[in-house]
Amino acid sequence: MIVSRRWLEALLGCALDARETAERLTMQCAAVDAVLPLHQELDGVLVARVLEVRPHPNADRLSLCLVDAGGAEGPIEVVCGAPNVQAGKTYPYAPVGAVLPGGLKLERKKIRGVVSNGMLCSARELGLGLDHEGILELDTTAAPGARFLDAVPVADHQFVLDVNANRPDLLCHKGVARELAAALGAAVKLPAIPGGNPAVVPSFRPVAAAQGVVDGVEVRLEDPEGAPRYMIAVIRGMTVGKSPAWLASRLTAVGQRPINNVVDATNYILHELNQPLHAFDLARLRGPAVVVRRARPMERVVTLDGVERTMTPDMTAICDAERPTIVAGVMGSAESEVSEATTDLVLECAYFQPTRIRRTRRALELSSDSSYRFERGIDLLGMPDALRRAIELIVAVAGGAVREPPLDLWPQPEQPRTVFLRPERVAHLLGVSVARGEIERLLSSVGFVVAPKDERLAVQVPGWRPDVTREVDLIEEVARLRGYDTFPDEWRPFRPSAVPDAPVEHLLARIREQLARAGFYEARTIPLGPADGPESVEVLNPLSAEERYLRTRLLPGLVRRVEHNWSNRNRDVRLFEVGTVFRRGKGQGAMGTGAPEEQVSLAGVLTGARRPPHWTEAAKVPDMDIWDLKQHFELAVGLACQGAAMQVAADGVGWEAVGAGGEIVGRASALESDAPVWAAPLFGFEVRVGLGAPALQQYRPLPATPPVERDVALVLPAGVTAAAVSERFRRAAGPLLERLEVFDEYRGDNIPAGTRSVAWHCSFRDPARTLEQAEVDRLVAAALRVLEDELDVRRRES
Amino acid sequence: MRDLLASLDGLRERLREIPQADERRLQELKTEILGRKAGVLTDILKALPGLAPEARKAAGGAANALKREFETAIDARERELAHAARRIPGVDLTMPGRPQWRGGLHLVTQVVDEICEIFRELGFTRVVGPEAETERYNFFALNFPRDHPALDAQDSFYLGDDVLLRTHTSPVQIRTLETYRPPVRVVIPGQVYRRDPFDPSHSPVFEQLEGLAVDEGLSFVDFKATLSAFARKFFSADTQVRFRPSFFPFTEPSAEMDVQCQICMGSGCPTCKQTGWMEILGSGMVHPAVLENCGVDSERYTGFAWGMGPHRIAMSRHGIPDIRLFFESDVRFLEQFAGLVR
Structure with a gap:
């Protein structure tokens, strides 16, 4: 919405400063996005009177004018091509050196052999309209030599107003002038129409x-x-x-x-x-x-x-x-x-x-x-x-x-609306008491008709304010007309919130921080994309076919982000995201039919070198592999769903996390992608975030007794897993076995074909006494017997 | 006796040799002067008992003091030499240290956390709500009229007849007021959806952060105090703040809060369109209709609410020219802002 300063001035009967006016409007009713000066570029143009018009000696259509432009050197000669030029009349005159709209700079030059000192201008040449049939005849009493901008009312400012949707009254000059009048203590009066009756x-x-x-x-x-x-x-x-x-x-x-x-x-x-x-x-x-x-x-x-x-x-x-x-x-x-x-x-x-x-x-x-x-x-x-x-x-x-x-x-005439205002309610809501008289004055200043009614004010709303329908709307009028800036911003006592923090926000903050510490950057991808599963929720009015569904998983979006990184030649990419995923609802959700089920998910993708290279290591740093994936999947599961168990995926590719109810709550595996040849393998995991209260950690006494350590290399027949061996070893060795860790795997010569050798490090300890070596040897032997009986696993002959 | 004091003086001269001594010389000096068997000073000390009581007292004090001086000096020199021995010859200590992969939180997460933390100091807790909402929560309970333009399918993503992806986090205001009695002071971060295609300043999905305070006696003064305090904590203690009229269906009076442009500090620049101000948030006193829609007595309780865009705030604060950078997840972009991780 554009309003003209000059037009406002006509309604207010007083001059306005453009900057001040813009500031006032912004602070009182509608933001002024820009103040654009109009015709300021006509600064160099003067008012000039033509004293004499003679034919040009060398051209029929041109005339040679003797012009009084107020200069001390007396009348000057100007060549003019306009048919309407007449002696005795005044016209805008651009002297040599003046710059006209469009950038034309006037120079002293010969036209058909006669020197012209500047130019008499048409409306179009001045940017004042399209008229170019003749020069602009001025109706002014200004003396020759006066600035054109002072003599003719064209210099103006446009205010570009950002009018709020509730204020249609500000979409015209009278409405804007009304607001200014309220601030200036002026009155709005429609200017008389020239020649009107x-x-x-x-x-x-x-x-x-x-x-x-x-x-x-x-x-x-x-x-x-x-x-x-x-x-x-x-x-x-x-x-x-x-x-x-x-x-x-x-x-x-x-x-x-x-x-x-x-x-x-x-x-x-x-x-x-x-x-x-x-x-x-x-x-x-x-x-x-x-x-x-x-x-x-x-x-x-x-x-x-x-x-x-x-x-x-x-x-x-x-x-x-x-x-x-x-x-x-x-x-x-x-x-x-x-x-x-x-x-x-x-x-x-x-x-x-x-x-x-x-x-x-x-x-x-x-x-x-x-x-x-x-x-x-x-x-x-x-x-x-x-x-x-x-x-x-x-x-x-x-x-x-x-x-x-x-x-x-007007088949059903309407009366002006009356809204009641309690003066004490103004103080209650605004926090500052405003005198009844001031309230009346402020409201009246923009056209409300205020009359006392019992303890209240009966306020008649003018037709141009359809937005004012209840008491609080009038309180806003009081606040803005008084000026938001007049209210202090002092601290007053407040009561603490009765609303607890959403527990999920604490959990998500912890998850984000741990993943960031593990070397992952947090991504935020958009939840809209192609369908990524049978339960995908469809958007009825998507922006494009590629963004027609809500995600059921985060991983596909993250893979697209990895591909984007590859396209920018970023080879080492580790991203995670924590975000909402959507599934088609069962139809009886809290929000009725059509509402999807929402679930917070955590996903991560990793590809590239395991760590940045360092000059102390000659060899190339290896790329991340499934064991890096497993490490981060375990981290994610531990953070996102406490108590979930890890297992090898049913299809033998990657792993799954299984929740307390037996449901699968997470997966990790190598991922399919559109990878350039130089890219490293891509892995990813995704875990549903569940709110479980972590168990309170209780102190365990730090043992004062020394451990007894043993390394045991075992030969595992095909099909026997390390997890199965560890589980039986622990059971057979009993509670004195403090730690049991795999530290090596060997396949190849010196062991029977089809088998592999896996080595464990075991650490025994009794917190109450120092263990005897022989005692530990007996425990290891017992464990080996069980392994041999149950899994055909034997100690490796060295 | 005089000889004894003179020889102590002579001995004191030799203290000067200690700071220059190398490892071997230092051991020699130690033996020569303090040696248990034939140390010069040891001998003097051994001879003391044979002196007359008066002389013994004078000489004994001087000799013991000198002994302590030698011990201290030798000790200091020994430590100095030991420290120097740790220097490995031929190692260029300007070579880079062993690196580790860095990770980091998304800039928007960091900005959201920073803002929530400031409001926590001002007594606000942090709550969230669903991203798919009904028209009631997203519009009607918030006092949007039935025919408001925002309800048109041109502006919002619809999933069903009256289910849509929330266009602001304001529905969580309603859910909070329906669940808890005042005093309510909450901030509500979350993702919101508008049907705008991607361009440098628009995204169909973006983060919003909303706040709500409702209690007895909360006024426009509390509202201004709270949000001004936020601006001064988030930007800088001397940041200028202004409030000007605005319009939202769910607040009355409504206000826009501007802060001094952080690029030109108020003198006017292209970023602030020469105004010297940056628009930061839309806000106002909670409209009584909103309280009534939630079953809260609007005569007894008042409050204020506001909403802001962490993406936009991050863009203006960090000079990020294009909102799409936030979603593209180029690791080089993410890495630039990883430094703020706690």
Whole structure:
């Protein structure tokens, strides 16, 4: 939303500083995203009077002008090509050295043999419009030599406002001026229309009816839900043409291109009062009738932009006796538009239901300045004033007359809303007591009508503030008009939270920290992707087919991230992620049907060298293998699901973690991927995160007695696992066996074919006494007997 | 007696030799002077008992003091020589040490933790909630009107008729107020979803961090105090903060909090669009309709709430130009921000 500083000044009757105004608006009602100076580049242009016009000696179309530009050296000669140059008139003059918009720098040069000292400028050359038929004749009393910018009111600032959705009143100059007036203690007064006369508008009153006739035009409001209030005026005998300069410059100052006097007049009212208007040609109106109704299915209209639109019954159409001419509140049709030939005008001033307009705009993918305002809610009560001013303006700039009072159809009239405010509630919510008088003053300053009612204030809400519906809305008004900055930010006592921390957050923090310490970087991937399992949850309106499902697992996303790293030639990649995964729900979830089950998952991927190389080690550092995977899988399982047991996966590839109920809660294996040839093998694991309270660690006395150590190399027949051997060894050796660890494996010569040798380190200890060597030998021998009996495992002959 | 004192003086001169002595010379000196059998000083001390009581006292004090001086000096020199012996000749100590793989937390995790930690000091606990939500929790209980544009499928990912991926963490406010009686002071981090395709400043998924305080007597002053304190702790103690009007369906009054631009420190730069300010969070007093929707007495209880985007905060604080970097997981990016791991 763009507002012009100069336009605001006209409404306020005082000058505004651009920076201060931007700051005030930002702090009081709407952020100013930018302040753009307009026409400041015309700084070097002067006002000059042409004293004499002579024909150019060498060119028929050029003239040689003697110009008074206020210089001490007296009149100067300027060559001019404009047909409209006349002695005695004043024009903008760009002296030698001046730079015009577009970057043209004027130099003293010969034109057809005659030196020209600068240039008399057209509107287009000054960036003030498209007119290039002649130089710009100035209507000013300023003396020759005066700065053009001082003499002609074109220097301006645009404020680019970020207007919040609840403040449609700020979408026009009057609304913004109202806020400034409140701060400045000024009053907003609509400037008189040059050449205007309010008396040209016959007085009129709303009628609680859905149809009527005005000046021969029949108006039927068949969709009062879509258009609760609908007004039509007929202006006859006007002349479509160019707008006067003051009107055109108002519009260009807010970035609007002037079109013709009628369209410009309606645009002016839109930007001044936030009332969109629609003017159409009476001659092209069949009937002549204006019918407001829901569109019929598949009803078509060619909108102003030349596109054929298909409407639906959810939209309101403005029709003549036969067919739609306007998509209500959004855009008119080329057919009914005002043209050069138009003499009689039908002027619509309507309130359209905001949701209806928003849906229509979205369905047609067509928005306009009008739809933008209608869908935020215009001032239902201010419509007659807007229509009156629009008629006065059109008659002033295009002539014509209104023969009959406009028709104001309002089947169900509404009264202004009254909201009650308790002054003590203001202090309660804002934490600072605000005197009753100040509350009244602040609210009144932006148009609320305040009256005492018992202990309360009865506050009548103006029509332009549809957002104010309850007491707290008024308290916000008090706070912002007083200024948020006027409230202290002092600490006052507070009670501690009754809400405990979510336990899962503590667990996840611990998991993240441990994985990071283990050398993994945390990744955060997006939970949307292709289907990754039969239970994938589908998004009904995905952005793309590749992002159509919610993940059921983290690993596929992490593998894609590894591939991305490979594409950037990163070979050593260790990533983990902790995040939500989704599964199709059973239908009776807490949130009813359609809600997926959510579960927090932990996954990791690893590939590349086991550790960074170091110059002390000549050999290449080996790449990570399944044993690195197992190490990190065990770490992850220990962190994420306490008490889960590890087992070799049923398919013999990798491992599984099994929960207390026998369900598989985690997996680890080598992974398939799209790997470049230089990449190392890729491994990954994923574990469901379950909330188990870790058991409290109790102190175990530190033994004072020495251990007795033994190394035992065993020959394991095919099919016998180390885990099976360890389990029997422990059982047979009994409680004095403190530690039992594999430290070597050997396959090859010197042992029977098909077998392997695995060596264990055992450590025995009795915390109460020093063990005898012989005693330990007996325990080892007992264990070996069991192994031989049960698994055919024997000690390796050395 | 005089001879004795003179020879002690002579002996004292030899203290100077000690700091220069090498290992062998030091042992020689030690034997020569303090040697148990024939040390010069040992001999003097041995001769003391034969002196007259007066002279014994004077000479004895001087001799013992000198002995302590020699012992101290020799001791110091021995330690010095031992330390020097640890120097390995020919080793270039500028060569790199043995490295280990580093890991680290995602920058967004770190920022979230940092923010939550600051609010913990201000009395806030940390809660979370589901990412798939019903329209009631995501919109209606938060006072969004039935026809609010955010409900259109253009803006949100829908999973079912009224189930969608939450568009903000605010539903957890509702879940918290439905479960616990005030005083409530919570921060709510979590992932949220908007139907925006990836571009340098948008992502369909991003992190949000929300806060909520509800109790008797909480006012706009408490709200400003809390969030200003946060800004000063997160940025710097002298950071300027301002609050200006804004609009959210679930707060009234609503406010946007800006902090002094951290790039130009308020003087105006392209990052802050010359305003000198950075928009940090949207906030306000909890709308009474929200409290009523959760069965909380809005006459008795008041509160405030806010929401902010850790991705955006991280981007402005660390100068990260493109939000996609957070999701691409290039290890070179992750490594840059691993240094903050506790």
